[in-house]
Amino acid sequence: MDVRDIDGRDTAVARRFWEIGRDSEAAYRVHDFFVPWASAEVTLSKGRADTDLLLFGAFDGEQMTGAASVAMPLLDNLHLAYVSIHVHPEHQRRGVGRALVTAGEAVVRERGRRVVVGEAYGQPGAPGVGQAFAESLGYTVAIEDGIKVVDLDATEPTWAAMEQEVAPRSSGYTLVSWYDAVPDEHLGGYCLISEAFNDEAPSGDLELEAEVWDEDRVRKREADNLAAGRHDVSTAALAPDGTMVGLTDIGVNENASHRGFQSGTLVAPAHRGRALGLSMKVANQRQLRARFPGCKVLMTGNAGVNVAMNAVNDRLGYRLVETCVELQKAL
Numbered sequence: 001m002d003v004r005d006i007d008g009r010d011t012a013v014a015r016r017f018w019e020i021g022r023d024s025e026a027a028y029r030v031h032d033f034f035v036p037w038a039s040a041e042v043t044l045s046k047g048r049a050d051t052d053l054l055l056f057g058a059f060d061g062e063q064m065t066g067a068a069s070v071a072m073p074l075l076d077n078l079h080l081a082y083v084s085i086h087v088h089p090e091h092q093r094r095g096v097g098r099a100l101v102t103a104g105e106a107v108v109r110e111r112g113r114r115v116v117v118g119e120a121y122g123q124p125g126a127p128g129v130g131q132a133f134a135e136s137l138g139y140t141v142a143i144e145d146g147i148k149v150v151d152l153d154a155t156e157p158t159w160a161a162m163e164q165e166v167a168p169r170s171s172g173y174t175l176v177s178w179y180d181a182v183p184d185e186h187l188g189g190y191c192l193i194s195e196a197f198n199d200e201a202p203s204g205d206l207e208l209e210a211e212v213w214d215e216d217r218v219r220k221r222e223a224d225n226l227a228a229g230r231h232d233v234s235t236a237a238l239a240p241d242g243t244m245v246g247l248t249d250i251g252v253n254e255n256a257s258h259r260g261f262q263s264g265t266l267v268a269p270a271h272r273g274r275a276l277g278l279s280m281k282v283a284n285q286r287q288l289r290a291r292f293p294g295c296k297v298l299m300t301g302n303a304g305v306n307v308a309m310n311a312v313n314d315r316l317g318y319r320l321v322e323t324c325v326e327l328q329k330a331l
Helices: 011-026 037-046 096-110 129-136 152-166 184-200 215-227 276-291 307-316
Strands: 002-005 051-060 063-073 080-087 115-122 140-151 174-179 230-238 244-253 259-267 297-303 319-330
Touching: 002 096, 011 037, 011 051, 011 063, 011 080, 037 051, 037 215, 051 096, 063 096, 080 096, 096 115, 115 129, 129 140, 129 319, 140 152, 140 307, 152 276, 152 307, 174 276, 184 215, 184 230, 184 244, 184 259, 215 230, 230 276, 244 276, 259 276, 276 307, 297 307
Parallel strands: 080 115, 259 297
Antiparallel strands: 002 051, 051 063, 063 080, 115 319, 140 297, 140 319, 174 230, 230 244, 244 259
């Protein structure tokens, strides 16, 4: 068995790389949220403007049995590298994963990065094999998220009552929504809210630095998303003076539009306690259903310490299905 660099522009090799990840996750994850091939093909072959993406494959002869990626941010957090490891279920427990981690860490060192971060999934209350594997290689748990899903068909009838309930608390605030591209008039506020996420959202022991957002970063990310078939459905809260003080976002892939990803939601500290999180999320789910009526389920992740957001998601009908631990290692 040897580890080789993968050229994501080689469609046949990239397809096998993707299939290993798909089959690996299908063996232990509760829901299928793996990236569709049509989108993966674009990212594997062209990369993204904000990330240096390196690909590796573990081979037994000419058969690829394991797949790994190293993603290094290019705009900030230049000390970090994100590593993803997948071993095909038929080839696990043969040292494939360990060989891929070793190869990935070697490249991270060569590129001058000092911290490696990865994820592992498991059942609630029971650490998964991925966590045990990572810990055996010197990784430590930095934060644990509960992975939750909500059935939109079942919960949509409850939205109107929630809107009526929270309307008095959020009086004076205005909700604005958009699709894919942030409107020019809201770009400045969007960048400020985006910069606040790493400071305000729970991150445990992860060594994260603040991010810097500007128009160029936003527009390049939007272009990369659209090229891969990913669409953003977003809603923001504006204070009475017009300042953006809250934001929530759902990502939907046009190649798997029956499901969506509830991404980050943030309300500025001075404006909390006015039910803006719940107001934004309900409004955004309405926009989602209008644009993607076939979207049946949303997935999200919440740190256990994020009491307020867990309460909002409980009201919306999310239920816990698995856990995700983020692990890191200093090289």
